[in-house]
Amino acid sequence: MIQAILRFSIKQRVFVVITALLLIGFGVYNATLLPIDAVPDVTNKQVQINTVAPALGPEEVERQITFPLELALAGLPHLQETRSISQFGLSQVTVVFDDEVDLYFARQLVNQRLQEAKESLPSDVRAEMGPVSTGLGEIYYMRLQGEKYSLMERRTMMDWIVRPQLLSVPGLAEVNTWGGMARQIQVAIDPQKLRAYGLTVPNIVHAVSANNQNVGGAYLKRGAEQQLVRTVGIIHNNDDIRNIVVGAHEGVPITIGQVANVSDAAVVRQGAMSQDGEGEQVYAITMLLIGENGRIVVERVKDRLKQIQKSLPEGTQLVGFLDRAELINRTLKTAATNLMEGGILVIVVLFAFLLQLRAGLIVSSVIPLSMLIAIIGMRYFL
DSSP states (O other): OHHHHHHHHHHTHHHHHHHHHHHHHHHHHHHHHSOOOSSOOOOOSEEEEEEEOTTOOHHHHIIIIIHHHHHHHTTOTTEEEEEEEEETTEEEEEEEEOTTSOHHHHHHHHHHHHHHHGGGSOTTOOEEEOOSOOTTOEEEEEEEEOTTSOHHHHHHHIIIIIHHHHTTSTTEEEEEEEESOOEEEEEEEOHHHHHHTTOOHHHHHHHHHHTSOOEEEEEEEETTEEEEEEEOOOOOSHHHHHTOEEEEETTEEEEHHHHEEEEEEEOOOSOOOBOTTSOBOEEEEEEEOTTSOHHHHHHHHHHHHHHHHHHSOTTOEEEEEEEHHHHHHHHHHHHHHHHHHHHHHHHHHHHHHHOOHHHHHHHHTHHHHHHHHHHHHHHHHO
C-alpha cells in the first residue's frame, strides 16, 4: 500500500503539488476562523442568576431570595449542583449542568423555574440570568477620558452612548460599565412641609409613577382622515417632576416642588475605580459570547469604537488598555516560532545523519501540513 502511494506521488508530481497548495490555502483560511484562545476555557455548563436587593442585608438576602431560588431550581433535569453567594444587596445562584447539556436549553429550563419563583420573592426585586459568557470572556477594557467632564457626566455618556452601541457588535454577550457616578434623579422630601399640607410619602410615590406614562385614546374621524388621540406624560427633566400635582390644600394644587427638592445625584456607591494614580475613572468591559472567536470580536469592537468616538462630545476620548487579541496573537506567534524551530531542527538532524538536505526538507514539510490538517478538523468537528 505504501509503495503504491509513493509510486503514484512520484509519477503525479503536479497533482501532489497542487493538492498540497490547496491544503495549505484551505488550512490557513480555517486558521483565521478557528476560535483560538491563549488560555483554554474549561468552564462547565452553568447558568448564573443575579438578584439585586439594595435594602437587604446578607441574612435577609439568604432567607428571602437565595433560599427560595435554590428551592425553585431543585430537581432540574441534568442538574449537577447548585451553589450560591449571599452578600449585602446581592444574591448570586450558580446552577451547574452536565457537560452534554446545551447551554441555551439549560437557560430555558432555568428561566421557566424563575417565572414560577417570582411569587416567593420580594415584590421590589427581580432575578435575572447572567450573560452567556464565562470568567474568561473579558476581551477588551476601555475608559472614557475627559477632564472637563465630571464623573457623573462621563458615566452617563458610557451608559447611554457607548454601551448601547457596543451591544450591537456581533459576538458580544454583555457590556458592563464600572466606576464614576451613576446619575439618579432624587426627590428629597421635606417631612415638615409634607405634614403641613396633610400629605404622606406614598402620595409622592404614587404621583410620580402615575404621571410618567403616555396614554392612547383611540382616534377621531374627521372626513376621510383619522386623528389619533393621546396624552404625553413621560417625564423629560427635573422640572417635569417638580410640576407634578400631588394633592390639594384648601383648594390650591400642591406640586412636588413645594414639598420636596428634586435634583440630580449619584447612586449610593460601594467602591470606586482608579488607574495610574490619576484619580477615579469610568470604564467599560466587553464580554465575549461563548463559542465566538475572540480575535475577530475584538477587532469588531475596535472598529465600532471609532464610530462611537464621533458621537461623543468634544474633549472626550475612548482609550483601550486591555486587549485579549494581543495575548492571543503573542501565543500564536510563540506556537509558530516553536513550529518553525522544530522544522529547522529536523532538517539539521536529518542532514547530519543522511547528509541530504532534500530528505530533511521532505520530512520537515510534514509538520506544517499535519498542523493544517488538524486545524481543518478542529474547525469542522469540534
